[in-house]
Amino acid sequence: MSSPTEKAPTQETNEERTKNAPTPHNTDPPRQKWYQWFAPTDTPAERRLILKLDSLIIVFLFLAHWAKVLDSSATSTAYVSGMKEDLALYGNQLNYLNTVYMVGFITMQIPLTLAMTRCPVNYFLPAADLLWGVFTLAQYKASSVTQLYALRFFVGALGGFFFPAVQWYLGSWYKRTELARRGAIFFIASQVGSMSSGYIQAGAYARLDGRYGIEGWRWLYIICFACTIPIAFLGLCLLPSTPDKCNSRFLTEAEILLAQERMASEHREPRQxxxxxxxxxxxxxxxxxxxxxxxxxxxxxxxxxxxxxxxxxxxxxxxxxxxxxxxxxxxxxxxxxxxxxxxxxxxxxxxxxxxxxxxxxxxxxxxxxxxxxxxxxxxxxxxxxxxxxxxxxxxxxxxxxxxxxxxxxxxxxxxxxxxxxxxxxxxxxxxxxxxxxxxxxxxxxxxxxxxxxxxxxxxxxxxxxxxxxxxxxxxxx
Missing domain, CATH: 1.20.1250.20 (MFS general substrate transporter like domains)
Structure with a gap:
């Protein structure tokens, strides 16, 4: 029989067991390997969502960026391929064409990017691409440098906001541990475009010059249009809007909710x-x-x-x-x-x-x-x-x-x-x-x-x- 001063043995509580348990030496989560596309902490649902986003967003953005690089070099190529003589471009008129393009490119970047935040992105980006393609095509019908000045301004405006708008859009869907890789894929489209544009334009001019009575330099703009329009329609079909107001036919309600939770964990606030x-x-x-x-x-x-x-x-x-x-x-x-x-x-x-x-x-x-x-x-x-x-x-x-x-x-x-x-x-x-x-x-x-x-x-x-x-x-x- 125990003395009055002795305490009866009591069962150790869960809290005490947790307190007395040895501290593990390494509590850091496993680090992602360089060759892994997903983080080890990504759940199966997250991995399915990321794959869907890559298929719906990154593919379109890469192709659209590549197509825009074709146009950025088309005017210089067209100038030395007959446009100078056909439109009587002499003196500094090529410089003026480039200046007008840059005026549209620079002045409309901020306004159009901010306008996109007020609109459904899944319509805004492809619609801008469609209009960009139309103005690009219209250049093939130009009969004077004055017409080209007006067209180049709108081409610059509709193409100039694309890069910052895309960076904002990617930041609306991807976590900070995913953004740089997607941004890199988008960015290298411009390098692929610059490497391929010369071959595409040289081949087009050699094979299409005079076809259907259209000069070779005009065909360059037609080709830019032909590349752009299917890509724009692809965007209209595939792109989701932003997670806060998403109406994608390819994402389930559970996936949209998961996307919102992912952005909330990043403190990425929705539009206000x-x-x-x-x-x-x-x-x-x-x-x-x-x-x-x-x-x-x-x-x-x-x-x-x-x-x-x-x-x-x-x-x-x-x-x-x-x-x-x-x-x-x-x-x-x-x-x-x-x-x-x-x-x-x-x-x-x-x-x-x-x-x-x-x-x-x-x-x-x-x-x-x-x-x-x-x-x-x-x-x-x-x-x-x-x-x-x-x-x-x-x-x-x-x-x-x-x-x-x-x-x-x-x-x-x-x-x-x-x-x-x-x-x-x-x-x-x-x-x-x-x-x-x-x-x-x-x-x-x-x-x-x-x-x-x-x-x-x-x-x-x-x-x-x-x-x-x-x-x-x-x-x-």
Whole structure:
């Protein structure tokens, strides 16, 4: 018999067992492998939803982006393929055509992207594509340069908002650990387009010139239209709207609810009324100004690969046209590979800062080599090709903007479109002073300018990181 001071043995409660249980050494969830499309934490339902979204969204966006690249080079190709003589384009009229196109491209990016946030995206994007195709086709009937001016403005306007609108749209469906890869797939469509457009246009002109009484240069616009319209109708059939107001015939109610829960877990807010107080709040915040400032340096830092330095140098060295066309395809190939690598690594390891910084350093090295110029032949080739990595971080930059502005759909739309607009605005006129044709093939000013941009981009990268880390520490995300 126990003494009065002794306590009778009691059964250990669940709470006590949990408290006394040994702490596991590793409680981190399993990390996704680089070759895995899904995260280990994704449920079977999530995996089915992601596959559906990729089939419905990514396929259309890739094809639509590829088709737009065809048009961006069609006018230059048409100019040297008979349009100049047929329409009596002399003096600076080709430059004026490009200027009018860029005016539409730049001025309508922000308004049309914001307009899309007020409309069902599954109708807005394909409808814009249809109109873009119609205006592209109308160029084949142009009989004067005045008509082309008007048409090029609308083509620029309807095509210009596509990139920022798509970045916003992807951010409405995908988690931050999925965005960079999808953005990379979308982005490399432009590189595939630039690699294939020359072959398509050359073949079309050779085989169709004079067919049915239509000059070869006019056929180029017909082909752009023929590529665009089926893709636009594909979008009308497939695209879902955004999760908050989704009316897709291919997604079940349970999948739409799951998509909404996924975005809620990311603090990705649905669309709200675009009121004046909301606009003032966005304008007073740091996100717009810091991200747009960063975008200025990032958007201009691809000057080595975008200003034909490699092709002009090869021509000056006496390479044949065939060899020049073959060698210059390496740069977009480097961009494609670096985009995929950056997208995968960014999603899996959340290594945006490290990837952006590494890419900037690689391009600083390339610019130093090219600025010196008198270097071994192999090193010069390496520098030109290495510069192709500059655009490999585009998907990461815009995925990060989606993450930073997650709490406001309207802020995401305004910031992303403003980032793209600032890049295109300065990119339209800075090359006239920095990448002068008379300096080719050794663009000494251009390579030093590009070097300075990469250094400034590194500085702004850590400024951006400081603000973002501070906001997360304060619990605002």
């Amino acid at each position: 009324p675009f009121t004046l107080p909301r606009i003032k709040t966005i304008l007073k915040g740091w996100r717009l100004w810091i991200l747009v400032s960063f975008a200025f340096f990032f958007s201009q830092a691809d000057g080595v690969s975008s200003n034909s330095g490699l092709s002009l140098w090869l021509k000056a060295e006496g390479y044949t046209v065939e060899n020049i066309n073959t060698i210059t395809t390496v740069s977009p190939a480097v961009t494609i590979v670096s985009s995929i690598i950056c997208g995968v690594v960014s999603d899996i390891y959340d290594a945006k800062v490290a990837l952006i910084a590494t890419t900037a350093c690689l391009n600083i090295f390339a610019c130093i080599v090219l600025a010196i110029w008198n270097v071994p032949l192999g090193l010069k080739f390496f520098a030109f090709f290495l510069a192709g990595t500059a655009n490999g971080i585009a998907a990461i930059v815009y995925a990060w903007a989606n993450e930073i502005c997650a709490r406001s759909a309207e802020e995401r739309a305004l910031v992303i479109s403003a980032m793209n607009t600032i890049g295109n605005t300065f990119g339209a006129w800075i090359p006239l002073f920095v990448w002068k044709t008379v300096d080719a093939p050794r663009y000494l000013i251009g390579y030093n300018w590009n070097l300075a941009l990469d250094v400034c981009m590194l500085v702004m990268l850590f400024v951006l990181r400081y603000f973002w880390v501070r906001e997360k520490r304060l619990g605002c995300v």
